Amino acid sequence: MIQEQFPALIVVTPLIMSFILFTVSWWNKRLCFPILLATLSACLVFAIGILDMVIKHGQPIHYHLGGWDPPWGIEYVIDHLNALVLVAVAVVAWLVALYAKSVVEKELHESKLPQFYTLFLLQVTGLFGITATGDMFNLYVLLEIASFSAYAIIAMGERGADFAAFRYVIFGTIGACAYLLGVGYLYILTGSLNMADLAQLIPKLFYNKALLVGFAFFLVGVGIKMGIFPLHTWLPDAYTLAPSAVSALLAPLFTKVGAYVIIRIMFTVFDPSFSIKLYPVMDILGWIAAIGIAFACIMALAQSDLKRMLCYLIVAEMGYIVIGIASANRLGLTGAILHIVNDMFMMACLFTVVGAIMYQTGTRNIYQFRYLHRTMPVTLGVFVVGALSVVGVPPMCGFFSKWYLILGTIEAKKWLLLFVLLASSLVNAILFFRVIENAYLEPRGEHAFAHDGGHPSISLDEVPWSMLISMLMIAAGIILLGIFSGVIIKHVIQFAVPASF
Amino acid sequence: MISRWEDIIIETLSRFLVPFMQIYSLYVLAHGHGSPGGGFQGGCIFAASFVLLVIAYDIFEAKKRFSEKINGIFCALGVFIYTGIGWLCLLLGGNFLDYGKLSKILPTDPVMARYYGMAGIETGVQITVMAIMVSIFLDLATAGRHEGALEEEDVGVDSK
Amino acid sequence: METVHSATPLLAMLASLIGAFLILFTGERNRNLREFWTLAAAVIKFGLIASMLPYILHGKIVEYTMVEIYKGLFLQFRVDTFGMIFALLASFLWIVVSLYSIGYMRDLNEHAQTRYFFCFALAIFGAVGVALAGNLLTLYMFYEILTVATFALVAHKETPEAIKAGRKYLAYLLTGAAFVLFSMAVTYYLTGTLDFKPGGFVAGHGSREILSLVFVTFMIGFGSKAAIMPIHEWLPSAMIAPTPVSALLHAVAVVKAGVFCCLRVILYVFGPKVLSDLGLWIPLAFVVSFTVIVANIIALTQDHLKRRLAFSTINNLSIIILGAALVSHDGIRGAMLHIPFHGFMKITLFMCAGAIYVKTHKEFISEMEGIGKQMPITMAAFTIGALGLTGIPPVCGFISKWYLCLGALEAKEIIFLLVFLASALLDAAYFLPIIYGAFFKKPKFVKDHFDEASFFVVFPIVITAIGSIFFGLFPDAFMHFFKLAVASAKNIMGMGV
C-alpha cells in the first residue's frame, strides 16, 4: 500500500529532511552527516521499490498529487525509463554522499558543512523531481531547485569558483527561461501542461510553426542545462573549481538527468515522428554531437589539469548520448539510455578519484602524479577501471553502451557518427594512458636495475576508508553494469524505448 | 545600510508601521482563497516589516528581535507544516496533499477539509517565505556573516 | 556435434584471474609466496584445460554461457578443437615461462616484480580467454584485456625507449581494436549473430562489397596484433621489454593471439567458401607472402639477437596466416600445427637469448662468438630451436612446414609453395651463422669455460627444447595437437569447399 506513495515520497522526503537537517545543525553539527546518509538510503529504497513496481506492472505508474486528476493536477508518471534513471541517481548519490564526508571536512570550513549537506539534499531533491514528474511546469520548478543548489555549492569551491558560479547562474537562467518559453508556447497551443495530455494533443498541430519554435526553445534550454557542445561553455569552469565532493555529485548526475529530459521531451511529449520525419532535427543533432565530440576531445587533450580534462570529457560523453538519440532507432536509443546510466557511474568513479588525489597530494596536475601507484594504489586501481570503461574496454560498462551506439549508427547509416565514435574512443585512450603512464611508470635511466621494491622511502598513504569503500563500490558497479547490461536491457530498457521504433 | 542612523521620525514611524504590516500580511494570508493573495504574498509583506526594521534601526537591533537561529527554525517549520499536512493526508490513506482525507480527523466534510487543508498549507508557505526572505536580506546585508560575526569594520562606511 | 555444458572453462579462466590478484595482494612482502601463486595458478589452469581435452577429442564441444548481452549475443566460452590447441599451448608455456621469469627476474634483480607477475597473469588470462571464447564479442573482450595487460609489460623497464615502445604498442593495437570493433558491429548487424561456426557464418549475408570491406578491416584490426608487414612496426621496438616478456609476446600470448584471431576470422567467421567465392584470399595471401620474404630479408641484416628473432617471428606468423589463406585441407592443418610448434621453438630461442643476456649482458650476435663454450646447454637448445624453425627433421617445425607445403600444392599455388621454401631457406640463412659462430669461433667477448645461467633459467629451456624434438617425433603426443588440427581442418573444410 505504502509502495504506491513512493513516487511522491522520493521527492518529498529529501526536501523536508534538507530543512530539518539545516535546523538540527544549529545545535549539533555532527548529526548532519548521519541524517544525510539516512535520507539517501530511504530514497534508495523508494527508488528500488518504484523500479520493482514498474517492472511488475509493466506499464507506467501514475501518481496524482493531491488527488487532482490530470491534466488539472500535477501528476508524477514513472515508466521504465525514469524508474531506471531514478535508481541510478539514488545509487550514485548515496555513494557520493558516503564519499563526501571526509573530503568536505578537509576542503570546506566547518561552519559551511551544514549548508553543504542541506544543498546536497536539495540537489538530490531536484534531480529526483525532474526525473519523476510528468508535468512540464513542475519540471521547470524542480530544474530550478536543482540549479540553485548547484549554483550555491559550486560557489563554495576554490578561488574563482564564485565567478564561475555567477557565469553558471547567467547561463542556467537563460536555459531555464528558454525552457519556460517552450512551456509557454505549448500552453498557448494546447492549454495543457501535462506530458501525457500534451502527447495526445500535439500531433494534431504538427505543422504549426509555433510548435517548432517551442521545440527549439526546449532543446536550447535543456541543452544548456546538460551542457551539449555549443552551450557547454559554463561547464568546465564550474565543475573544475567546485569542491571535489560537489563535482563528484554534479558531474555524473545533473548533466545526465538533462539528457533524460531531452529524451523525454523528444520521444514522449513530442511524438518521435516530429523530430524524425517532420523536421531534420536528428541530422542537426548528429552534426552537433560530432563537432562537439571532436571539439571536446581536442580541448581535453590540451589540459594538464586532470579535473578540467574530465570536465571536457563530460561534454564528449553528452555527445555520445546525443549520437544515440540522433541515430533514431531502437539500438541507438538503447545505447543512449544505457549510456546515461553507465556514464553516471563512470564519471562518479573518475571524479571521486580526482577528489581523492586532491585530498592526498593537493595537486591535480597530471605531470605531478609520479610515484602515485606506490602511495595510493587502490585509488589508482579504481581510476584505471573508470578509465578503461571510458576508453571502451570490455567488460567495463562503457564498452557495452558504445557497442549499442555503434550498432545504432550502422543501422541508421550515419557513417560520420560511427567514425566519430571510434576515433573518439582512441582519443580517450590517449587521454587516459597519458595519466596512467605518469602515475604508474617511473622513467629511469638506461639499464637502471633498481633493487626490488624501488624507492622504499615512498610508502602507502591512502585516503580514509569511507572514501575508499565508496570508490571501490563505484568501480564494482562499473564492472557489474558491464557484465549485466544485457539483463538491464532485457528487463528495463527495451520497454523504455518508444514502441514506434 | 546596516549601520545605525538616528532619525526620530523614521524610527517612530516604522515602529508604528510594523505591526500593521504584519496584521495586513496575515489578512492577505487568511483571505488567500477568497480573493487574490495567499502565502507567498503574505510572507513577502511579513518579511518586508523586518526589512523596514533593519533599515530604520540597524541590523543588530533587528537581530535582537529575530535572530538567525530563530529564522532558520521558522524556515524549517514552514516546510515542516507544509509537508506534514501532506504526510497526514498520506497516512490517512489518500495521496500526498489529498486534503479531502483530512475530513477523517477534522469534524467536517471533505469540502471544508480541503478548505482547512489549504489554509494550513498556505500558513506553512507564508512562514517559510517570510523566513527565507528575511534570511536572504540579512545574508546580503551582512555579506553572509552569521551569528554576530559582524565587527565594527562591517558596520558600513556611513556610520556616525 | 554435441555440446557439453560445463563450467570448466570459467574455472580455468578464474584460476589465472584469482592468481593474479593473489599475486597483487601478496606483493613484495613475500616473494616466494608470490611466485608460488604464479606457479600454482599456472599449473591449475593447465590442469583444468587439459581436463577438457578428452571431450574435445571425442568431437564434443565444451560450452559455458555467462550472460546474454543482447538478442543472439552472449558472453560465452565455447571450446572447440582449434581453441583447444591454443589454450593448451598458452597454458602450458605459461608454466614454463613463469619458472623462467622467476629465475630471470631474480638474477637481474628487476624492479616492480609484483606488477610484472600480475600483468603476466592477466596477459595469460586474456590469451586463454581469446582461445576459449565462443563468439567474437567474448573474443574481443579478452583481446582488449590482453592488450592492456601487455602494455605494462612492454613498458616494464621504464626507460625512455621502453615507454616509447609501450606507446607505440598501444597506438597500433588500440587502433587495430577500433577496426575490429567496427567490423564486429557490421558483422553483427548483417548476420544477427557472432558465434563462431566452422566454415563461417557470414555466407549469404550482405553484398560482396560490404563483406570484402569487413574482411579487410578485420584483417587490419587483428593483423596489427599478428604483425602483418605494413603494421608490424611495434613488434621489433617492443623487444626492449625483458626477455620473458618477449618470449610471452612472441611465442605464447600476444602475437599468437593475433594470429589465432586472424584464423578465427578466416576459418570460423568467413570460412573457406566465402573467401574463395569473393576471391578475398588472394590479396591476403600476397600480403602475407610479401611479409614473409621482407621480414626474412630484414632479419638477415639484424645484429641485435632479439630483433632478429622478432623478424623471424613476423615471418612465421605470416606463414601461419598464409597456410590458412590458401583454402586447402593440408594448408589449414599445417597452419594450426605451426601455431603450437612455432610456439615451442620460438620460446626456446627467446629464453636462450635471455639466458645469454642474464649471464653475459650480451645482446648482439657479433659479441656472441664462441658462446657455445661458456653456455653449451643453452646453445644446444638454441640450435634445436633454430633447426626446427628452418624446418629440419626431426624437430617439430618440419612437420608443420611439410603440411603447409602440401597445402600449397593442394591449392595448386606453386608460387606460394616457393614462398614457403624460400622462407625456410632464409631462416637457415640467418640462424646458421649464429650457431656456427657460437660453436666454432674463438670466444672474444665471453668466457671460454663452462658457466651456465642459474637452474631456473636453464631448466625451462631444456624442457621446451626437448618438447620441440618430442613433438617432432610424436606429433600426436600427449597434447594431441595433431589430432586436434586434423579434426578442426575436417570440420572447416567439411562445411566449406
Next chain:
Amino acid sequence: MWELILSKYNYWIYALLLIIGFYAMMAKNNLLKKLIGMNIFQWALIFYFISIAAKKGGTVPIIPGVHGHHGAEHLVVHAADYINPLPHVLMLTAIVVGVATTGIALALLINIYRRYGTLEEDEVIEELKR
C-alpha cells in the same frame, strides 16, 4: 500590417524586453548589469505569460458566495467571464524562482566584490589569471 503589430502588441513588447535582457546579459561588462539584464529577461517572460491569460472584461476567477456545503452547484459559471488563473499561478512560482535566482546572484556578486575588489568582468578575469 499595423493591425498585426497592434493586435499582438503584448508579444512585441515581451520580445523587445527579452532582447534587451539578453543583450545586457551577453554584452555588458559589469556583472551587476548582467544581473539586471537577467531580471529583465525573466520579467519579460512573466509579462508574456500574464498577458496571454488576460481577457477583455474578464475578472478574477473567484466564484463569490460559495462557502462549504451550499452554493457551488446552484450557480452557473461562464468560463468566458473569468481570466485564466493558471498562468498567474505559474508566474507566481516563476516570480519566486526569479527572486531566489537574484538572491543567489547578489550573494555571489558581494562575494566576488569582496575577493577581487571589482565587478568588471575583464578585471575579475585579470585577477583570476594572477
